[in-house]
Amino acid sequence: MKSRRIIVVGAGPVGVVAALACAQKGFAVTVIESEMKVEDSPRAATTHPATLEMIERIGLIDQFIAQGLVARYFQFWDRPARTLVAEFDHELLRDETRFPFVVQTEQHKLANMGIARLRQFPDSRIMFGTRAIAVRQDSSSVTVTVERPDGREDLSADYLIGADGGRSTIRKGIEIEFEGYTFPEHFLGFTVLDDFQSMLPCCFRNYFADPAEWVNLFKVAGDDGKGRWRAVFPTRTGETDEEALSDEAMHGRLQRAFPIAKTYDVVHRNLYKVHQRVAAKFRSGRIFLAGDAAHVNNTIGGLGLNSGIHDAMELSETIHLVESGQADESLLDRYERRRRSKRCGSSRIACSTRIARDR
Ligand SMILES: Cc1cc2nc3c(=O)[nH]c(=O)nc-3n(C[C@H](O)[C@H](O)[C@H](O)COP(=O)(O)OP(=O)(O)OC[C@H]3O[C@@H](n4cnc5c(N)ncnc54)[C@H](O)[C@@H]3O)c2cc1C
Structure with a gap:
């Protein structure tokens, strides 16, 4: 399966988790990021229990907790x-x-620790300062045109994950509507x-x-x-x-x-x-959308980041099941069925309320 390559567009937390999970399953991975480094302005930090379990599965949990605050x-x-x-x-x-x-760990820390781990895979390639500008596919491959200061290049792979944020070039490139509203x-x-x-x-x-x-x-x-x-x-x-x-x-x-x-x-x-929008489709052939590229919501509670990481994990597992012969190609549609129906509220939080007067 090593010969299978997956291109991930976007080195935000979702793209990096998707890339690392795919690399750990034996795929060759290329990450394309338009910025020169991971965006580190204050954004999401709140990481819920179900997501922490996933971060444990990709082997980053100790670092992740050490760099954050337990709440x-x-x-x-x-x-x-x-x-x-x-x-x-x-x-x-x-x-x-x-x-x-x-755990309150800022999202850029997760992306940076994921990239450091990804660099340990000889088949992984991380390209900062590289913007995806167009995408096309046929029945056997997907090709993304990227732009760098030194020119343009076409990169091809077996699959592409568009994790390029709310304004996703990939989503627009495959003409998928982003339905919903802006507050x-x-x-x-x-x-x-x-x-x-x-x-x-x-x-x-x-x-x-x-x-x-x-x-x-x-x-x-x-x-x-x-x-x-x-x-x-x-x-x-x-x-x-x-x-x-x-x-x-x-x-x-x-x-x-x-x-x-x-x-x-x-x-x-x-x-x-702040938006409440969901892409009309999460899959088009060999191209998948994940994270903010697929859904954006009110940021309170960190559900955008958390549900995006859930997308990344589900997608890497689904592609692995198909490519390792454990499932046929029709399973790829399950990603959209499962993740789109959950929209943005995928965190499993079932806390009990203690009313202040009863304390
Ligand atoms: C300003 C801001 C503040 C926020 N504050 C909060 C908050 O307080 N709490 C909260 O829970 N959530 C917050 N969010 C939402 C949260 O940050 C997202 O849900 C989360 O970042 C989703 O991760 P992602 O990896 O899907 O997308 P992103 O983190 O947006 O990552 C997408 C990556 O793709 C790259 N990219 C974009 N286009 C291209 C292209 N054409 N080619 C190559 N690379 C490309 C971008 O540079 C970026 O690195 C905020 C979002 C924003 C924009």
């Missing part, structure tokens, strides 16, 4: 009353999973060095409800391991991006939600659109 609880708060409403305890899943907790408000994420746990008895994952303005607080380890918090807010209707990202609006939002006697130490701010 046993998550909490819902009433923001105006500043009271805890409910706390969920993953420990109640102990009999069902080896990982009765969430009217944008999300604002501020990364701060100030410690919210010194202000209120929250945990590492907190959701604050408020009829006027919700806010979520998450702690991540940071690249230096010293810990930092992300506060996520919605923008107001009619608020421009410039306004929302201004110092004045940012500090105003943080201080109104969590007043402190000093100026917040903000190390990163970002603003992004």
